[in-house]
Amino acid sequence: MNLLVCLKQILDPEVPIRDFRIDAEKLEAEQGSANLVTNIFCENALETALQLRDRCDGEITALCFGPEPAEEVLRKALALKVDHAYLVENPGISQYGSSGAAMVLAAAIEKLPEFDLIVLGREAGDWGEGQTAGLLAERLGMPSVSFVDQIEPIEGGVRLRRQTDFGSEQLTAQLPIVASITNSDTNLPRIPKTRDIMLAHRKPLTTWSLEEIGLDEQSVRAAASATEVISLNAPEKTAACEFVAGDSSDERINDFAERVFKIIESL
Amino acid sequence: MPNVISCLLPGVDFDRAVEGLLGEADRVAKQLGLRHVAVTCSSSDVIQQYAASHSDRVVSVQSHDDLDYQPESCLAMLDAACAALEPRVVLLGQDTYSQELAPRLGYRLGGSSIGDAQQIDADGDRIRVHRSVYGGKATAVVQANVEPVVIWLRARAFSPEPERPNAAPVETEHFDLDGSGNANFQATQIVQRQHESAAGVRLEDAQAIVSGGRGLGGPEPFDELRKLAAVIGAELGASRAACDSGWVAPGLQVGQTGKKVAPELYLAVGISGASQHLMGIADAKVVAAINTDAEAPIFRHCQFGLVDDYRNVIGPLTERLVDLKSTSNE
Numbered sequence: 001m002n003l004l005v006c007l008k009q010i011l012d013p014e015v016p017i018r019d020f021r022i023d024a025e026k027l028e029a030e031q032g033s034a035n036l037v038t039n040i041f042c043e044n045a046l047e048t049a050l051q052l053r054d055r056c057d058g059e060i061t062a063l064c065f066g067p068e069p070a071e072e073v074l075r076k077a078l079a080l081k082v083d084h085a086y087l088v089e090n091p092g093i094s095q096y097g098s099s100g101a102a103m104v105l106a107a108a109i110e111k112l113p114e115f116d117l118i119v120l121g122r123e124a125g126d127w128g129e130g131q132t133a134g135l136l137a138e139r140l141g142m143p144s145v146s147f148v149d150q151i152e153p154i155e156g157g158v159r160l161r162r163q164t165d166f167g168s169e170q171l172t173a174q175l176p177i178v179a180s181i182t183n184s185d186t187n188l189p190r191i192p193k194t195r196d197i198m199l200a201h202r203k204p205l206t207t208w209s210l211e212e213i214g215l216d217e218q219s220v221r222a223a224a225s226a227t228e229v230i231s232l233n234a235p236e237k238t239a240a241c242e243f244v245a246g247d248s249s250d251e252r253i254n255d256f257a258e259r260v261f262k263i264i265e266s267l
Numbered sequence: 268m269p270n271v272i273s274c275l276l277p278g279v280d281f282d283r284a285v286e287g288l289l290g291e292a293d294r295v296a297k298q299l300g301l302r303h304v305a306v307t308c309s310s311s312d313v314i315q316q317y318a319a320s321h322s323d324r325v326v327s328v329q330s331h332d333d334l335d336y337q338p339e340s341c342l343a344m345l346d347a348a349c350a351a352l353e354p355r356v357v358l359l360g361q362d363t364y365s366q367e368l369a370p371r372l373g374y375r376l377g378g379s380s381i382g383d384a385q386q387i388d389a390d391g392d393r394i395r396v397h398r399s400v401y402g403g404k405a406t407a408v409v410q411a412n413v414e415p416v417v418i419w420l421r422a423r424a425f426s427p428e429p430e431r432p433n434a435a436p437v438e439t440e441h442f443d444l445d446g447s448g449n450a451n452f453q454a455t456q457i458v459q460r461q462h463e464s465a466a467g468v469r470l471e472d473a474q475a476i477v478s479g480g481r482g483l484g485g486p487e488p489f490d491e492l493r494k495l496a497a498v499i500g501a502e503l504g505a506s507r508a509a510c511d512s513g514w515v516a517p518g519l520q521v522g523q524t525g526k527k528v529a530p531e532l533y534l535a536v537g538i539s540g541a542s543q544h545l546m547g548i549a550d551a552k553v554v555a556a557i558n559t560d561a562e563a564p565i566f567r568h569c570q571f572g573l574v575d576d577y578r579n580v581i582g583p584l585t586e587r588l589v590d591l592k593s594t595s596n597e
Contacts (some may be wrong), residue, residue, distance in 0.1 A: 001498040009586040013402045013523070014542050017565070018491075021402045029401055040524065040543075096409075098370070125405075125543065127400050128523060134370035141337050143454040146367040149517070164363040165471075167463035167518055173455040183524050185513040226379035230395070234405040241556075241566045244573050253580055256555070256573045257587035263532045263553055264449065264499045264588075265595060267474045 001058035001153065001175075003049045004115040006105055006132070007042045007077060009070040010036075013125035020234060027229045028095065038073040041121025043189035046077055046180035048151055049119050050190070056153040059083040061112060066090050067105045071205065079192035086112070087207045093221050096127050102135035102223025107213040109140065115156065116175040122182040132178035142178050145171055146237060149184035158203035184241070269355040269415075270304045271296035273322065274345060274372075276364045277336040281313040284360050286348050287425030289321040291387060292358045294394050294428065296323070298389040301355060305435075306348045308341060317438065320430045325437040326352070339451045342368050344442045346375040354378075354415040356387075356394055361422040361471060361527075373417035380417040381409055383527075385424045385550075394418075402523055403546035422471040423529040424550060463518045468502055470519070470526040475534075476551075478504035478521055479514075480544075480556065482537025482577065486514040492536060496584045498592065504528065506538045522547035540565030557581075 010108075015034040023030045038046075049060050061084040063075040064070050076083040088108050093100055109115065123130035130146070137144035150161040157174045165181055181187065192200070208219055244259070246252040273292035275285065289305060296303035305318035308328045318325050319456055328348050330340065345368065359365035366382065373380030375592045384407075386397035394411045411418075430455055450542055470476060479497040489503070490556065496503050503519060510520040521528055523543040529550035536557045538544060545568055548554060552568035573580060 013399075017404055017542070017567075020401065022405060027407075029405070096407075102272075123382075123523075125402060125523065128402075128546075129398075130366060130383050131370040131380055131382055134367065135374055135380075138371050138374040141451075144371070145338060146454055147363060162363075163347075163517060164460070165469055167461045167516075169457050169461070170459040171455050171457050174453070177455065181510070183507070184517045185511055188511055217340050226411070227381055227416075228410050228412055229407050230410045231408040232400070232405055233407075234401075241569045242571045243561070243566075244571060249575065249579060250583070252573055252575065253583045254587055255581075256557075256571070257591060258497065259571050260532065260534065260555065260584075261588060261591040261595075264475060264501075267500075267531055 001052065001056050001116045003053060003058060003060045004066070004109065005042070005046045005049045005060060005062050005077070005082070006118070006120045007046065007062055007064045007073045008039045008121065008124050009036050009064065009066045009073045010124055021180045022232050022234050027232045036069055036072065038076060039121050039124045041123060041181060041183060042189045044183045045119040045121050046080065047187040047189045048148070048181050050080060050153050051118070051187070052153065059182070061086065061115070063105060063108055065101055066087070070216040072150045074205055075200045076192065078184045078203045078205065079196040080190060081196070083201070085205045086171045087205065088213060089207060089209055091210065091217050093217065093224050094229070096133035096226025096229050097227060098129060099135055100220045100225045101132050103220055103223045104210065104213070104215065105132070105136050105181055107215050108208065111213050114176070115153070118142070118176070120180050121180070122180045130180065133178055137178035140178065142176050143173065144178035144180070145173065146180040147182045149182050150186050151179065174266065182234045214245035269301055269353045271299060271301050272349055272352055273303065273328045274349070274359045274365070275305065275309045275314055276359070276362060276368070277308050277341065278364060278497045279309060279360060279362050279522060281311060281317060282469070284422035284472065285314060285317065286427035287423060288358055289318060289361050290428040291420060291425040293321060295356055295358070295389045298314065299355065304352050306345065308344060319434040319437055321420045321428060322435050324435050327437055327439045328442065329439055336364050337457055338367060338455055340514060342371055342375070342444060343452070345372055347442060348440060349476055356389070357415055357417040357584045359417065359419040361419060365419050369417050369419040371416070376415050376417065378415035379411050379413040380415060381411060382419050384418045384420050387418065399546065399549055402542040403549040404542065409475070414562060422549070463516050465576055468500055470504055470521065470528050473502040473528065473530050475499055475501035475532040476504045476521070476528055476530045477501045477534045477536065478506065478538060479509055479536050480538030481508035482504035482539070483509065483514070488577065489515055491581045495581055495588070498585055498588050501532070501534070506544050522539045535565050535569070536581070538565055539563045540568060
């Protein structure tokens with residue numbers, strides 16, 4: 001089975017709120033001292049692909065659309081033993097526009113050998129809209145399923161488990177298919193070995209410009225601007241927590257219980 | 268004349284989110300001076316009736332396979348139904364299926380899509396959506412430069428509108444999917460559904476939630492939290508750490524990587540308050556926390572807190588709440 005995993009690099013979502021600043025001109029978060037990391041759901045997607053490859057052979061290609069530092073997420077994927085890695089360099093087009101990202105990913109995918117299964121993270125920890133998988137499927141003319149957390153090979157395709165509002169669903173799917181991956185206890189990202197991290201830096205990694213995949217900056221910008229961020233604000237959060245007081249643990253628990261009860265009673 | 272469309276997908280139960288969805292579609296239509304058409308793919312009579320009394324027109328989409336949701340066929344039906352209505356704005360809910368189809372529907376309609384809306388401004392030339400970004404650390408206003416725009420709404424972020432005096436006409440449209448020659452319909456099939464919670468209240472709709480995290484240290488303490496939750500009529504939730512450790516079902520997870528909830532009361536027990544968790548509870552009215560660490564970030568986001576080990580607290584707290592309940596019932 002030929003697998004593709006799309007990876008996105010984002011600002012570390014765990015950056016404390018006190019260090020979070022907005023670049024008012026670019027309308028995005030300032031990096032400041034925060035790290036750039038692989039989006040967590042992308043790591044779950046990669047883990048899902050790795051587990052599937054363990055069971056049915058085949059190869060995994062990792063693909064990323066991002067600025068130069070995004071090479072790091074591909075190096076990490078190489079350390080986890082993906083077979084091929086491709087970076088399409090983003091010349092500074094807003095990270096917001098999922099339709100731009102889907103356009104770029106689709107163009108890169110069409111340049112590569114055919115894939116049976118394309119996995120993406122369910123949503124990114126920065127803009128968090130969860131649009132890219134669906135948009136990519138449409139561009140490629142493939143079916144897609146969201147919120148998948150397990151994939152296993154079956155005769156003629158794959159069996160997918162996905163999380164729903166009420167629990168879970170099992171789907172059977174013919175290939176090719178696009179799946180957006182969510183996290184569960186079955187796809188916790190594995191940690192690369194130190195030796196593999198070192199080796200990953202010597203593995204081949206292909207970097208493409210937009211022109212090399214048959215696009216140009218202007219057309220991607222146009223696609224990305226279908227939806228546009230026009231303002232971005234970080235509201236000041238004031239610390240308003242009132243710690244329940246009392247000399248003894250009992251008193252504090254009583255106070256706490258009364259506050260809880262007051263709310264419950266009003267429902 | 269273009270329309271504002273609300274879409275109700277199969278498998279969605281009637282709840283606050285459905286009321287809010289129809290209410291917002293009504294308000295957007297009014298602001299734009301357009302009509303509100305509800306497209307229902309639902310077999311629920313309650314939803315059909317509610318849609319008829321909260322829109323200008325209902326198009327009830329039927330297919331031969333008794334409205335069981337399947338991604339590809341449902342998308343094709345919605346696309347056909349919406350395209351025939353000249354949509355300017357199409358609104359969907361937060362349920363799994365709506366989230367799954369929203370971007371694809373936007374693409375098929377030749378428009379754009381925006382997810383997780385918390386407010387919609389329709390009073391200018393362009394539709395603008397307010398949404399929470401960067402793990403709840405910021406709010407963005409996003410403008411749709413291409414229409415129609417398909418938007419899915421955060422559950423409970425939108426209020427209902429009063430019922431209309433006259434019910435809207437309901438038209439039924441049948442779709443013969445086999446005849447349309449699209450090979451993709453059979454490409455995916457949902458073959459089994461497993462319902463996790465018998466209670467049936469979705470976390471997104473819960474009025475009160477008691478949630479446990481890493482600090483609980485294992486699956487057993489969650490039984491105590493369940494008892495506490497039962498006493499105050501709350502649903503049980505959990506942090507990602509607790510779900511990833513397999514202590515509770517993944518469906519209970521609250522946060523950016525789980526459910527985004529909006530209860531009147533969110534009680535966090537042994538949850539430190541990682542950014543991604545806080546994003547999931549940004550819409551909670553009152554957050555209260557029990558944690559051993561007074562410096563835990565959760566305390567910067569809650570109205571009242573108790574610094575103590577949950578082991579000393581949950582039992583007595585549950586008893587005290589039982590007492591308070593019985594006293595008030597007398």
